[in-house]
């Protein structure tokens with residue numbers, strides 16, 4: 001029944017049909033004419049990624065969902081727009097992590113970088129207070145500036161053009177590398193995403209802004225604009241699942257975004273927190289399995305485990321991240337469902353943002369450079385991959401063995 005309903009709705013989809021629906025987390029632009037000019041300019045820009053690459057990724061994600069490949073998704077929480085983007089350090093770390101995981105699992109690892117467009121952020125607060133001043137929060141370089149000034153924090157639609165130019169530079173740098181990751185970002189800034197909609201050679205539309213797009217935990221409301229845009233495009237889609245996700249709602253969402261149950265179309269990115277995953281995940285996995293839906297289950301141990309230090313810095317403890325991943329693997333194995341991958345906020349730089357045995361909380365201020373959430377540094381990211389490799393190669397999590 002749900003299937004029929006959603007395919008009927010798909011007939012009425014257009015790249016701009018999201019505009020009549022409530023949209024959370026979008027910036028309010030002061031000047032509608034400026035916005036329209038930026039949108040028109042974006043429409044004339046070339047696509048950032050070609051559809052054949054998008055389709056190739058879907059095939060690989062379908063393999064990951066079946067347990068025949070493993071997805072490694074990683075990069076900054078909020079990417080910064082730079083004239084000469086340095087993709088090397090983060091990509092080198094992703095490559096090393098992939099090699100470690102390949103050696104442990106003997107499976108292909110699909111690397112998807114949070115790059116070339118991870119420039120718009122959902123935020124919990126609307127306003128930031130600092131030194132007696134209240135200003136709009138930073139929403140990512142595609143929307144406003146990190147600088148805490150009234151001019152900096154204004155949402156400026158021309159930033160979407162800068163975001164496109166930056167993303168093109170990042171992709172050019174990625175294409176010059178011997179090993180090329182796919183790219184992904186949260187599909188949050190709908191005017192930017194709509195302008196990137198292009199017809200595919202075989203009919204239908206895709207978002208040419210990235211290979212893989214995800215729906216954030218704060219923008220997956222039923223009847224909302226973000227779901228509306230994503231249901232009509234052909235890219236593989238991720239859905240972030242926080243602890244408030246209800247089984248019925250998730251089934252509805254899956255049908256809305258994937259009425260034909262296409263392998264590789266949907267990846268669920270679980271970010272429930274080490275203390276919430278045991279309560280919330282098993283019923284979701286069971287329900288999705290019972291419905292016969294073919295989705296990949298990926299662990300994002302970062303977003304449910306953010307804490308603040310006494311001095312007010314956001315951080316994450318590697319031990320807590322591990323404990324969420326361990327529970328994730330145990331829960332999936334118990335349900336006989338393969339773990340399709342891992343989603344991390346990390347960088348190739350030696351930052352001090354997450355706490356572990358060799359990086360104490362009191363040292364976090366030393367190189368705390370993230371524009372949004374705390375990331376694993378190069379050492380921590382590689383160590384995390386090595387630890388994950390031991391978990392994945394252990395018989396106790398071997399999903400293939402437990403599958404019916």
Ligand code: PEP
Pocket residue numbers: 077122215216217218240241271303373
């Ligand atoms: C993110 O991935 O940076 C993010 C904001 O995720 P979530 O929607 O899961 O909070």
Ligand code: CO
Pocket residue numbers: 077078303345372373
């Ligand atoms: Co984040």
